[in-house]
Amino acid sequence: MAVTLSEKAAKHVASYMAKRGKGIGLRLGVRTSGCSGVAYKLEFADVAEPDDIAFESHGVKVFIDAKSLPYLDGTELDYTREGLSEGFKFNNPNVKDACGCGESFNV
Amino acid sequence: MALLQIAEPGESAAPHQHKLAVGIDLGTTNSLVATVRSGLSVVISDDLGRPLLPSVVHYLADGQVDVGFDALVKQALDPRNVIASVKRFMGRGIKDIAHRESLPYDFEDAPGMVRLRTAAGVKSPVEVSADILRTLRLRAEAALGGPLVGAVITVPAYFDDAQRQATKDAAKLAGLSVLRLLNEPTAAAIAYGLENAAEGVYAVYDLGGGTFDISILKLSKGVFEVLSTGGDSALGGDDFDQRIFCWILETAKLKPLSIEDSRLLLTRAREAKEYLTPHGTAPITARLSSGEVVDLELTTEIFSEISKTLVAKTISPVRKALRDAGLSVADVKGVVMVGGATRMPQIQRAVGEFFGQEPLNNLDPDKVVALGAATQANLLAGNRAAGDDWLLLDVIPLSLGLETMGGLVEKIIVRNSTIPIARAQEFTTFRDGQSALAVHVVQGERELVSDCRSLARFELRGIPPMVAGAARIRVSFQVDADGLLAVSAREMTSGVEASIVVKPSYGLSDDEIANMLTDSLAHTKDDAQRRALKEAQVEAQRLIEAVASALKSDGDLLSAEQLARIEAEIAKLQTTALGDNRRHITLAMDDLEAQTKDFAARRMNKSIQHAFAGMSVDELESSVDSAQSLGETA
Numbered sequence: 001m002a003v004t005l006s007e008k009a010a011k012h013v014a015s016y017m018a019k020r021g022k023g024i025g026l027r028l029g030v031r032t033s034g035c036s037g038v039a040y041k042l043e044f045a046d047v048a049e050p051d052d053i054a055f056e057s058h059g060v061k062v063f064i065d066a067k068s069l070p071y072l073d074g075t076e077l078d079y080t081r082e083g084l085s086e087g088f089k090f091n092n093p094n095v096k097d098a099c100g101c102g103e104s105f106n107v
Numbered sequence: 108m109a110l111l112q113i114a115e116p117g118e119s120a121a122p123h124q125h126k127l128a129v130g131i132d133l134g135t136t137n138s139l140v141a142t143v144r145s146g147l148s149v150v151i152s153d154d155l156g157r158p159l160l161p162s163v164v165h166y167l168a169d170g171q172v173d174v175g176f177d178a179l180v181k182q183a184l185d186p187r188n189v190i191a192s193v194k195r196f197m198g199r200g201i202k203d204i205a206h207r208e209s210l211p212y213d214f215e216d217a218p219g220m221v222r223l224r225t226a227a228g229v230k231s232p233v234e235v236s237a238d239i240l241r242t243l244r245l246r247a248e249a250a251l252g253g254p255l256v257g258a259v260i261t262v263p264a265y266f267d268d269a270q271r272q273a274t275k276d277a278a279k280l281a282g283l284s285v286l287r288l289l290n291e292p293t294a295a296a297i298a299y300g301l302e303n304a305a306e307g308v309y310a311v312y313d314l315g316g317g318t319f320d321i322s323i324l325k326l327s328k329g330v331f332e333v334l335s336t337g338g339d340s341a342l343g344g345d346d347f348d349q350r351i352f353c354w355i356l357e358t359a360k361l362k363p364l365s366i367e368d369s370r371l372l373l374t375r376a377r378e379a380k381e382y383l384t385p386h387g388t389a390p391i392t393a394r395l396s397s398g399e400v401v402d403l404e405l406t407t408e409i410f411s412e413i414s415k416t417l418v419a420k421t422i423s424p425v426r427k428a429l430r431d432a433g434l435s436v437a438d439v440k441g442v443v444m445v446g447g448a449t450r451m452p453q454i455q456r457a458v459g460e461f462f463g464q465e466p467l468n469n470l471d472p473d474k475v476v477a478l479g480a481a482t483q484a485n486l487l488a489g490n491r492a493a494g495d496d497w498l499l500l501d502v503i504p505l506s507l508g509l510e511t512m513g514g515l516v517e518k519i520i521v522r523n524s525t526i527p528i529a530r531a532q533e534f535t536t537f538r539d540g541q542s543a544l545a546v547h548v549v550q551g552e553r554e555l556v557s558d559c560r561s562l563a564r565f566e567l568r569g570i571p572p573m574v575a576g577a578a579r580i581r582v583s584f585q586v587d588a589d590g591l592l593a594v595s596a597r598e599m600t601s602g603v604e605a606s607i608v609v610k611p612s613y614g615l616s617d618d619e620i621a622n623m624l625t626d627s628l629a630h631t632k633d634d635a636q637r638r639a640l641k642e643a644q645v646e647a648q649r650l651i652e653a654v655a656s657a658l659k660s661d662g663d664l665l666s667a668e669q670l671a672r673i674e675a676e677i678a679k680l681q682t683t684a685l686g687d688n689r690r691h692i693t694l695a696m697d698d699l700e701a702q703t704k705d706f707a708a709r710r711m712n713k714s715i716q717h718a719f720a721g722m723s724v725d726e727l728e729s730s731v732d733s734a735q736s737l738g739e740t741a
Contacts, residue, residue, distance in 0.1 A: 084250035
């Protein structure tokens with residue numbers, strides 16, 4: 001079981017964290033909502049929760065709550081640029097179908 | 108697919124609920140758009156990676172509109188149809204525009220705001236600004252992957268109502284919903300996070316391409332208040348280019364140049380200026396059309412020397428702005444640098460020396476205003492943590508006032524005043540012995556209560572009996588940082604007091620506010636006439652009251668015939684006052700006054716007699732004598 005960051009994503013997370021000036025890492029997760037069932041959660045982490053599972057990827061600590069992990073296992077978080085837009089993208093092997101906007105998905 | 112940004116803990120937005128908001132710096136020379144990404148303010152660049160959009164619009168005969176760099180390159184070829192620095196025309200009439208004979212545009216006088224005749228038709232400055240804003244909106248929507256909920260647009264602190272309204276109109280025309288207009292210096296201060304800093308006075312030194320602005324801000328309880336502004340609307344980085352250009356001409360001993368050569372050397376001058384800041388020396392080489400070669404080296408020392416007077420020219424408005432604010436250099440807690448021209452080391456040094464402290468300059472001075480606006484936009488769009496404080500920077504959208512006699516509105520706090528604010532005004536009683544006063548709080552720009560929105564009513568009771576006009580009732584309006592209005596009335600001699608709390612903007616949509624404003628503009632003349640009529644009616648009523656009260660106490664001084672004549676005039680005035688002819692009302696008032704002249708004289712005599720009643724003629728004479736003798740000895 002593992003979740004990773006691409007090198008580029010890790011670099012961006014590290015720079016955002018440095019500018020933010022606090023936090024222990026990145027929190028990934030899922031919650032049920034959105035047009036296709038489950039939606040991603042992508043937040044700064046200030047504290048580790050008791051049921052968190054922690055990974056480290058390219059020097060960035062990633063926290064995932066135990067319930068979310070099955071949905072995210074094997075995911076690589078990438079940072080990409082699409083036209084003028086840039087941001088993070090979940091490359092999640094568990095996804096069966098996603099809504100057009102990519103903000104929510106089904107497993 | 109939409110790319111995600113990192114949210115603050117617990118704040119991941121539900122899918123499709125990201126609120127995309129931007130901050131826009133709509134500048135005289137350049138404009139920028141910025142947004143908050145993963146908690147950080149960033150400027151959105153165009154597809155070639157250029158952050159700045161030149162505030163230049165090119166109108167072509169076929170209706171095509173080019174904005175930015177594409178327009179800028181056409182400036183020399185098609186000066187009449189390439190509109191630059193349109194910000195200077197916003198909300199201005201043709202007479203307000205300085206040096207308009209030296210501008211290449213075809214101006215058309217129009218009520219309210221000047222218009223420009225272009226190949227694509229007559230354009231108002233609002234439309235030109237809208238074309239710039241639309242370009243920025245499209246850029247932002249492409250970058251953020253969806254429609255924007257709104258934008259914060261910055262304006263100079265000295266912009267008046269007309270200029271601010273014109274900016275809002277331009278945004279609406281560009282399909283942007285304006286979350287708020289923000290003063291440029293305030294935006295710069297926010298970019299530096301000063302709203303979370305220690306309370307105190309801050310100076311914002313903004314030297315742009317063609318304008319210089321200095322603003323003195325006071326921060327208290329998270330609110331920035333503009334204490335004073337100053338500057339020079341014809342002083343900026345371009346003038347420094349010009350100095351280098353002149354230095355090149357002198358040093359290389361050049362003859363008068365063709366337009367092309369001048370333009371080439373001016374470009375070289377600007378490049379040298381920009382190169383100089385990080386490098387200390389800058390080579391200037393150019394081959395002129397005559398074949399002559401210019402090969403010079405500009406050093407920081409030379410540049411400082413030749414631009415000394417320009418630097419000094421920026422310091423005197425700073426001194427004046429401080430004086431206007433009633434402050435001295437020692438009161439200033441921090442100095443923020445804005446505008447690309449503040450990169451020049453001699454500027455940094457001069458400002459540092461003047462204020463006796465290092466100015467804040469670690470953010471890109473070209474971007475700092477847009478970055479601050481983006482931060483504010485993000486908060487206003489609702490992308491914030493629960494418990495995060497609202498930034499308390501707001502203005503009152505519509506004037507707040509009171510109903511006075513005759514259904515007229517007396518404005519106490521005018522619209523666009525920044526909140527929090529408190530204003531007080533004194534009123535008096537209308538009738539003799541009036542013991543209560545109705546306070547009717549209204550909102551709107553119109554002159555008559557019936558055209559404004561009623562917010563609240565309350566009564567001040569227990570006013571001690573006094574003649575009309577003798578009571579001094581102080582009514583205070585106070586709007587706190589949340590937009591809550593508290594109105595209190597206090598009779599100054601007796602100290603009786605009453606108050607009420609209202610929320611003024613409650614239930615008013617932007618559209619309604621806009622309608623009320625348009626209405627007020629459309630009815631200005633109408634309203635003035637109606638106001639004058641109402642004033643005459645109130646005046647007439649007061650005269651009738653006064654005569655009636657005199658008749659009641661001293662009616663016995665008149666013969667039945669005289670009494671009848673006066674009563675007839677009163678009746679006439681009463682009917683005329685119901686009508687809507689102001690002239691007739693004033694005439695009827697004159698008639699009544701003429702008719703009661705004799706009566707007034709008799710009343711005077713009576714009161715004198717009353718004062719001397721019981722005195723014998725001798726006593727009276729001796730008292731008059733003594734008065735005279737007193738006069739003689741004196």
